[in-house]
Amino acid sequence: GENVEQHPSTLSVQEGDSAVIKCTYSDSASNYFPWYKQELGKRPQLIIDIRSNVGEKKDQRIAVTLNKTAKHFSLHITETQPEDSAVYFCAASGGSYIPTFGRGTSLIVHP
């Protein structure tokens, strides 16, 4: 089955800095890669996703890149704000549509 590794497990940045979270996957058949943000005590919420037919996608301050050859994808957050503090999960899924999640990255943005 699919295996998703996510790094780092904790990321601490100053407000205004950029943050990058990286994930690798094992199944070359995976073709859909969503990212979720989970605030304390709340549900994971989809913030951005990318499919295997594109290499990069942006939405305001967040962007995701995908390298199919290397089987890794990354989340980039620019101009971080305290409200970006949360746990971020990457996931990968393929033809079965079953998403496999990474272990999560706890992002802390210091004012």
Added chain:
Amino acid sequence: DAGVIQSPRHEVTEMGQEVTLRCKPISGHNSLFWYRQTMMRGLELLIYFNNNVPIDDSGMPEDRFSAKMPNASFSTLKIQPSEPRDSAVYFCATGGGAGGYTFGSGTRLTVV
């Protein structure tokens, strides 16, 4: 759209009791997933339904766990008998087949 609706939000029960968690998916979503979230193990997939049929239940930890989806608008996850190590947040998530899964608010289960 009310989103994915889970009940109860919180459940505290004594060891050995039966626990039933409920999920109402988003109308039109044909994929339904039950996840368990703990600090130690993160988000674990328990079972996946597609068009009300269980497709993959390899994540169900033991026979004490069972899940049903009698129709397209309702699913249950049952634990019988419950144990303290079952304490976790249980999420139901649904999807329309093209990705973009939506999570419910979760049920925080505490077994004492």
